[in-house]
Amino acid sequence: MTEKLKRRRIRPRSVLIHAVLLLGTVTMLLPFLWMLLASFKTYQEVMHIPIIWLPSSWNLDNYVEVLGNMHFGRYFFNTLVVTFLTTAIQLTFCALTAYGFSRLRFPGRDAIFFGFICLLMVPTQMLIVPRYIMMVKFHWLDSYAALIIPHFISIYGTFLLRQYFMALPRDLEDAAKIDGCGYIQIFLQVLMPLMTNACLALVVYTVVFNWNDLLWPLLVLNSEKLRTLAIGIASMRDEHTVARHLMMTAGVISTFPLILVFAFGQKKLIESMALSGIKG
Amino acid sequence: MKETTEAILAEPAHKRRRRKLNAMGRREAMWGYLFIAPGTLGVIVFTLIPLLFSFVMSMTDWSMLNTPHFLGLANYRELFQDKTVRREFQNTFLYAFGTAPIGVFISLVLATLMSTKIRGRSFYRVAYFLPYVSMPAAITIVWQWMLNSDTGIVNAALGALGFNKVAFMSDPKLIMPVMIFISIWQMIGYNMVILLAGLQNIPQTYFDAAKVDGAGGVKQFFTITIPIVSPTIFFLMIISFINSFKAFDIVYMIVGAHAITSGGPLANASRTAVYGIYEKSFIELRMGYAAAEAVILFLIILVLTFVQFKLQNRWVHYD
Structure with a gap:
């Protein structure tokens, strides 16, 4: 009896909570849904007033047009390559540097690391002008070197991984040293396998940043064939002539890969994002 | 030894x-x-x-094409009198002050609702998180269309409810609120994930005790939840502030289309400091002047980051 009453009393409140959360969910997901629906519509359908909600036929004509004739297939591939390379290289060098700063002792170590910490506060947006000039001088303009090499080390990534290296017990290395392992072996075979969570956090952060970044690629890339998805979208916007249903198709191609990865790998990925949250 | x-x-x-x-x-x-x-x-x-x-x-007149001359602090003097620059920093502050407090507050309310034992928690968490990983350039285009006065679904909904159409995307007075809205929409999921972790650390007994004292949900929110997660709230505020000071993509997508009229009212109402640096260096080719603006922006972010570092050890979620 009391059990029943209790349940009944709780109900209206949880209905209210669900109503609020669902309203929020609709606001969060509506743009993606709207974009997805529009990617199947025709020009007439997207420009129609009053609004047509569902496309009349579910064909892939827009995707063929955007991926092929508008070269988004190439942009997609470019973005994938740049994101993959930047992430892999950055993870490697951040891990090496972080290992040096955390597990090895040498004169000047803490002073150099303090320098890193000081530079952690410098936002890269502030450095675009001198970095751009540097790319000009190195003759890296309009090549992927300009996208990848300046990002081969991340101070934040080094800082993040160092914190995790510090937390690992020292006995691990001592045992390995007695077995005659060298530093590279200790790094690769003993410590790195224990760093998967920290590495995942950095990978997620780097992938999301590089996949979506607009400012830097916009500055250093000119050729149409090197464009990334973000520049592809931005230049569609500038050209004025591109019809809306095709822009939405390009939007789906640019946003859905990461969205799907997060939707399916959600628990681990989202939690690792929370761990990497100390980014300033 | x-x-x-x-x-x-x-x-x-x-x-x-x-x-x-x-x-x-x-x-x-x-x-x-x-x-x-x-x-x-x-x-x-x-x-x-x-x-x-x-x-x-920042102390030269370099344009990348000329031989630079040393100007001392002349760029900075000009910067402080430049109406466009003043507007850029005003907009940046407005954007930051709009995004950070409102965004964090909404995230806190939603995270609190979600931290009660309700069904579908992980579904909600993903749904709210997806905007955070989506490309700002792409979603700005979608929102631009959704908020369009003729063909946008938001205005269609307003019309169906009997309201007048609102020119969200073309009224200079509304463009900043719209930018703040899009930015909050993108940040909520991230804020929530971090707040949820903080909320889980609050012992249930606190709420039980409050219930015995007859405190309702709203009162519990203000007297228990907010004080206990306040370090996290403060941390997120600073992070949101710093990120807002780096805003570029949304502005570029809004102003970029109006590049010819970049002095127009819509551009003036939305241009931020990073956009200003971009325009001054890569369109006007005033590298030195742009660098001076970058230095000012850096000093502001430096102060904010310093505050963040000072408070980092108060941030609970570091376990």
């Missing part, structure tokens, strides 16, 4: 061992330098040198 040193000095056997230790130490140091060398070199080349170069450049 002192004892061992004396012992080593006294006995040759130990002396040998010490030499061996030293050799090991040298080897360790050599490997240490090797491990940090590439990263340190990268930081020097791609962060330290550009940083120093920014300061030097």
